[in-house]
Amino acid sequence: MRADETTESTSAGSGEHAEDIDVLVLGGAGVDTIVYVPELPLPYADSYMIxxxxxxxxGQTGDFVALGLAALGLRTHHLDFLGEDPEGDLVRALHRDKGIALTVIPQPAGTKRAVNLVGPDGRRLSLYDNSRGRPADRFPEDTLRTLAAASRHAHVSITHPCADALPVLREAGAGISTDLHNWDGENPYHEAFAYEADVVFVSATALTDPRATMRRIAERGRAEVVVATAGAEGAYLLADGELTHVPAAAPPGPVVDSNGAGDAFASAFLFGRLGGEPPRRCAEYGALAGAYACTVPATESAALSRDALLARAATGR
Known part of the structure; x- marks a missing residue:
C-alpha cells in the first residue's frame, strides 16, 4: 500500500481472495446538501425561507449504488478519493454504519459535493461542484488491480478519474457496468464508459431518441444490455438485440424525492444479473427498487432489502 493511500474496511480488507467481492463500486463518493424549495424551476428572488x-x-451516485447492493446482500467494496474534511467524514461514517467496505485515496482538493434543490413533487436539480478533483488524479494501479482481481463485477461511476481505470478492470476479467445519467448522446466524455461496459444504464431525460442511442451504444461498444430509465414512464431495455418497454412499478408510499432512484434501479438490476436472472427480470427488480427510492426523503439514506425486493417481485408490487 502506498503512503498516500488509506484503507477503511468494515466487511472486507486488503486480504481479499479471488471473488471475495461481488461488486467493486468505483467512484461517485461525496456529499449532497439538500434544500427543499417551493417549486422547480425556482423563480428569481432575493431570498427564500427554507x-x-x-x-x-x-451519498452521491457511487455511495447509493454501494448502499443498494449491500442492502441486497451482495459483498460490496467502494473505492474512491475523499478529502480530510467534514464531508469526507460523513462519507466514511455512512460506509461504516452500513457495513460497506471502503478504500480511500486521499484527495487534497477535498471531497466531492453538490447542492440538490428538491421540489414538492420530488424532482431534483443538482448543482455539482466539479472543483473537487485534479486532472492528474489516478487510482493507484496496484490497489485497483488487487480489488478488481477479487471482484466478480465492477460498477463504474462517470466521475473522474474512473475512465482511466476501465482498461485495468477489463484486463482483470470482471464484468463492468456504468450509469451515464443524463447523457445527451453526444458529449464525448461519456463515450469511454458507454462503449466499454457490459451493462449500460442511462437516463432518457436528455436523449432526443432514446431507442437510437441505445442501439448505437450496443453496436459501437461491448454492451450486452442497455437500459434507458424514464421515470414514471418506466424503462426501455435492449437485450439480445430486442428492445422492449418495462413499466414503472407503483411506489409503496408517497413520492417525496427522486434522488437516488436511478442508483437503486442499477443496484437491483445488478443483483438480478449476478444471480443469473434474465434481463427482463433484472429490469423489473430495478423498477421496484427505483420506486421504493422515490419514497425515501432526500435527507435520508435507505435502500430496499433483499427480502423486501423478492417479496414485492413475487406479488408484482
Whole structure:
C-alpha cells in the first residue's frame, strides 16, 4: 500500500481472495446538501425561507449504488478519493454504519459535493461542484488491480478519474457496468464508459431518441444490455438485440424525492444479473427498487432489502 493511500474496511480488507467481492463500486463518493424549495424551476428572488432546513447528507451516485447492493446482500467494496474534511467524514461514517467496505485515496482538493434543490413533487436539480478533483488524479494501479482481481463485477461511476481505470478492470476479467445519467448522446466524455461496459444504464431525460442511442451504444461498444430509465414512464431495455418497454412499478408510499432512484434501479438490476436472472427480470427488480427510492426523503439514506425486493417481485408490487 502506498503512503498516500488509506484503507477503511468494515466487511472486507486488503486480504481479499479471488471473488471475495461481488461488486467493486468505483467512484461517485461525496456529499449532497439538500434544500427543499417551493417549486422547480425556482423563480428569481432575493431570498427564500427554507422551513425544512438545509442539510448535508453523505451519498452521491457511487455511495447509493454501494448502499443498494449491500442492502441486497451482495459483498460490496467502494473505492474512491475523499478529502480530510467534514464531508469526507460523513462519507466514511455512512460506509461504516452500513457495513460497506471502503478504500480511500486521499484527495487534497477535498471531497466531492453538490447542492440538490428538491421540489414538492420530488424532482431534483443538482448543482455539482466539479472543483473537487485534479486532472492528474489516478487510482493507484496496484490497489485497483488487487480489488478488481477479487471482484466478480465492477460498477463504474462517470466521475473522474474512473475512465482511466476501465482498461485495468477489463484486463482483470470482471464484468463492468456504468450509469451515464443524463447523457445527451453526444458529449464525448461519456463515450469511454458507454462503449466499454457490459451493462449500460442511462437516463432518457436528455436523449432526443432514446431507442437510437441505445442501439448505437450496443453496436459501437461491448454492451450486452442497455437500459434507458424514464421515470414514471418506466424503462426501455435492449437485450439480445430486442428492445422492449418495462413499466414503472407503483411506489409503496408517497413520492417525496427522486434522488437516488436511478442508483437503486442499477443496484437491483445488478443483483438480478449476478444471480443469473434474465434481463427482463433484472429490469423489473430495478423498477421496484427505483420506486421504493422515490419514497425515501432526500435527507435520508435507505435502500430496499433483499427480502423486501423478492417479496414485492413475487406479488408484482
Amino acid at each position: 422551513d425544512r432546513g438545509i442539510r448535508p447528507r453523505a
